[in-house]
Amino acid sequence: MPAETMQSGAEVLLRALKDQGVDVVFGYPGGAVLPIYDAIFNQNAIRHILVRHEQAAVHAAEGYARSTGKVGVVLVTSGPGATNAVTGLLDALMDSIPVVCLTGQVPTHLIGNDAFQEADTTGITRPATKHNYLVKRSDDLARVVHEAFYIARSGRPGPVVIDLPKDILIGKAPYVAPVATHRSYRPRTEPDPAQIGQAVALLKGAKRPVIYTGGGVVNAGPAAAAALTRFVRMTGFPCTSTLMGLGAFPASDPQFLGMLGMHGTFEANLAMHGADVLLAVGARFDDRVTGRLAAFCPGAKKIHIDIDPSSINKTVPVDVAIIGDAGRAIAELTAAWEADAATPDRAALAEWWRQIDAWRAKQCLRFTQDMAPGAIIKPQYAIRRLHELTRAQSKDTFITTEVGQHQMWAAQHFGFEKPNRWMTSGGLGTMGYGLPAAMGVQLAHPDALVIDIAGEASILMNIQEMGTLAQYRLPVKVFILNNQYMGMIRQWQELLHGSRYSESYSNALPDFVGLAESFHATGLRAENVGQLDGVIERMLASDRAVIADIAVDPAENCFPMIPSGAAHNEMILGPEHEDEARGITDEGLVLV
């Protein structure tokens, strides 16, 4: 291409983004990326959303990506811009969220000189990304951008960083069109028929089966979730989900046992413990899920479907490994199940359901709400009312969360019927995730109802994004379960550290109503149960951003709970069993 007809690197970059279908970029300017901002100024195809902190840009991109299935895009400057983005990148890596993050860099001839706002961004982000690039030659620029999108969204999705020296952005660069192949990176999506056959044989012979689904089903797309739902109903097997998989199988379905793991239901965890065949789909046997490994699903033959071979046999050895896309694998399993002449053991299955129903009868999520109008609000009740009142309106509802007890109560008490409606920071557990993530969701779904279920401590970690909500008129609702404590920390201190509440009290909290108003949003507060429904209704009726500050019982703990180092059948069901946690061993105490 003759040099005159070539565009600047920044223009080539924007053209590549456009050809990748990008419509929104979350970013924050700085010296190293000014050429990109100039190119943005001169076009209309891509909308730039100015966040208030680079970490929030990445979480917003995650929310956008998780709620649409598309790649979220971030643009930050060199040095502090890039380092501020690192938490978000690692969050996206741990939760397998496709993000492309463009970082500015000092010009190539200054790299390594400790130049102004220089950081070794590829070095710093190497363990926080699926892959990263430093573009040193203009000739590579367009190809690298296309590759980055392909890598971010394919296989096991994840974040990709492209570090862009300023001279590359200013100098002329050639353009090349997208290609969806790579020299060395080739994710495996098609399952092996032999493994499918073995899986069906095990499943048909099962007497106490459990299907354990995870975030990988959401990654695989809505069609995979629909295929999973059909498969579960066809087999009649019980189904449980990880925190990350909620919504892939409808919560209201009688075959759904609720979430499993540390704060999972009694029936889900005991079913896991008693199972003879386990089918894991797009789930990674996380320590929050397995509890003590030696006692995890002791009697079960295990089948594991995962697109990433490194997820298989990582912590739990399995009997049948199916490497491939969850949607493809479920489709093949369904076909093989139907083609197979053997009939499942319906009598054993009926017996298994009788057992599960007995566990269910414990009503492990029950709580007591005093309904006298002045009574203190139980956090679980606040979530239940939020769920019921949102269900009563017609908008598509998306929930994000911060991290802590409120996150677990949201997972337990808000029923998710569809995939991509629930965004939470699972793997990294990043406080401050929920508000910016909600922002990204709302941008992708302008007419939807988007609620960040928050804790009063977490929300302060990215509270500056209220400014972004105001600027772009994003009507996100922040629903704070204000227990005046870092409740999750307080709970562990109570149960495991002799009630020594070291530094876990939320002192000197802002007036959240006044805070909302100063950010041009609506502030509401519910002090007692009599005010709760009214506040929720006003929040839902508002077409503006709202902070609803809900005063909840500061002493409430989140149950059931499997204490660290315990097994699924050693769950603490409620306050009456708290002593069991106090007997925890030193081995358990070292666990997070």
Next chain:
Amino acid sequence: MPAPDNNHLRSATISVLVDNESGVLARVIGLFSGRGYNIDSLTVAPVDDARGRSRINVVTSGTEMVIEQIKAQLDRLVPVHRVADLTREGPHVAREMALVKVVGTGDGRVEALRIAETFRARVVDTTIESFVFELTGATEKLDAFIELMRPLGLAEVSRTGVAALARGTRTIGGNVT
């Protein structure tokens, strides 16, 4: 697929064919240090300039489950073309080279030279009170030689780390036909 054995430690010589782009070695080393895997030896050099490929050879140890995890993690790196577990995939040859400096005079010096001959080490530098031996062979052979030199004035050692290939027609890209 049978579940891997989680009780016994084994050593594994793993070869990794990579695009020799910048940062690729840092990715491999970072993976080992970040995930707490052992590196007993590591070598890297370009092996195919035309296609821009380098070969990394890593000797590591762990339970079967850990070694399978190491291979899967390596294979997940974007610039990695192929990961071969030479220890598992069939017979292989593994060699390294050492330069060994021995300083001394008198009987020790004579004995060092005699042992060097039995090991087929070459003398690549000599002064009246020192030798530098060059020795190529299996890791154990080099270890043995260095141990024998210790009482004879061993002063310094420089080793290349292991280079390894499958025996026969097999290559890291598959069978050559």
